[in-house]
Amino acid sequence: MNSVKALLYFSLFKYPLSAEEVYLFSAAHSQDEVNNELKYLEQKGVIFSDKNFYCIDNHTKTISRRIAGNNMAKAVMDKAIKKGVFISKFPFIKAVGISGSLSKNYHDKNSDVDFFVITTSKKLWIARTLLMLYKKIFLLNSRKFFCVNYFIAEDSLEITEKNIFTATELLTLIPVSGDFELFYSKNQWVSTFLPNMEIGKSPFYENSKKNWLAKMIESILNTRIGDLLDNIFLKLTVKKWNLKFNTLNKEDFEIAMKSTSGVSKHHPQNFQKRVIARLNQKYKEFYTRYNIELEEEHA
Template sequence: MKSLKTLLYFSIFRYPLSAEEIYLFSKASDQSEIKNELEYLKEKGVISFDDSYYFLDGNLQSVSRRIEGNKMAKSVMQKAIKKGNLIAKFPYVKAVGISGALSKNYHDKDGDVDFFVITKSDRLWVARTLLMLYKKIFLFNSRKFFCINYFIAENSLEISEKNIFTATELLTLIPVSGDFTKFYSQNQWVSDFLPNLEIGKSSINNLKNKPLITKFIESFLNTKIGNGLENLFLKMTLKKWNTKFKTLNKDDFDIAMKSTDGVSKHHPRNFQKKVIDRLNKRYNEFQLKYNIELEKEHA
């Protein structure tokens, strides 16, 4: 039941889907397979349908929630792109993309705008620290349109956690600025999870020249001073997070708060693990209720 697995995944986010979307986010060989499955599931009372969208648990309210969220996403997208272009101007930032809910065309009044940032090798922590300082000083630490919680360096482009969650996040990423070609080429594994989605989007804009102040900072820090700061910022951040998030066990910390030379993640709620745990729980619930067995996901 490939369509059911897709609907169950997006039901965690209370996000109903059209038949076309179900096909795209599934492993189905063609759309007729999805159409036949959906008809069967409707007849059995497993799924519901309203206003072009399929959903579970009779949650009709999720349809109006999605429609409203799509409208709000459209209204904030240009502002998000503008912020992404600003991030791209910072020292050592090579590429910027919009991730999270907005990358899936959803936003609400309580939502943040998440950004995925690729940095120059050996300067990830300098780039991250400069961006965090800007946020704290000039944006009063607001993350509403400036949530920068995932950085990777050019020499660490392959995502190590390979699962349905990370595949979905990567394939829905909206490149704003910079060249994502190498990033996509090193993460072709996503097609094992979602073969019907195209991998390899082009950026909306490409920053041809960095501002003079950025060039000056980079020239100043392309020295032993920069090397020292890179190591210092990594150690300081890791020490702070080990103290602040000591309730996380080591395995969860190493994924949710990954802090290496080439990766920086700040996901203290470990959303990835929560989503997959919740999804497997949903699989069990539907197996007991409808006698439909679904292969479990891994984190």
């Protein structure tokens, strides 16, 4: 039941899917297979539909929520793209993409705009520190349109946590600026989870020209001194996070707050683990209720 898995996953976010989206976010072999499954499940009262969207149980009110969120996403997308281009002009930033709920065409009054950032090798923590300083000083630490919580360096492009959550996030990523070609080529593994989704999207802007200040900073710090400074920022940040998020156990910390020379994640709620755990719980509940067994997901 490939359709069920897709619907259960997005039910975690109260996000109904169209039949075409069910196919894209599943391992089904064809759209016809999905259409037949959806028809069967609806007849059995397992799923419900309205306005060409499908949802688990009779949670059709989430359909209106989705439509409103889609409309708001359209309204804020241009602003989000401009912010992404702005971020790409900072020193040592190689590429910027929109992630999170907006990358799935959803936004509401409580949503942040999340950005995924690729940096120059050995300069990730300088790039991150400069962006955080800008946010704290000029945006008064507002995250609304400046939530930059996932950085990877161009020598660490392969995502090591391979699961349905990371595959979905990667395939829905909206490239804004820079070259993502190598990033996509390093992460072909996503097709084992979602074979019907196309890997690789073209950015809105191939490259964003940096101003004289960014170029000057890059020139000064693209040296051994810059490498040392990057390592200092890494160590200071890890020390701060260890104190601030000391309730996380070591295993959770290393995933949610991953901090290496090539990766920086700031996900203190450990959303990835929580999503996988909740999804597996839904699988168990679904089996108990409908006697339909679904293979467990792994983080």
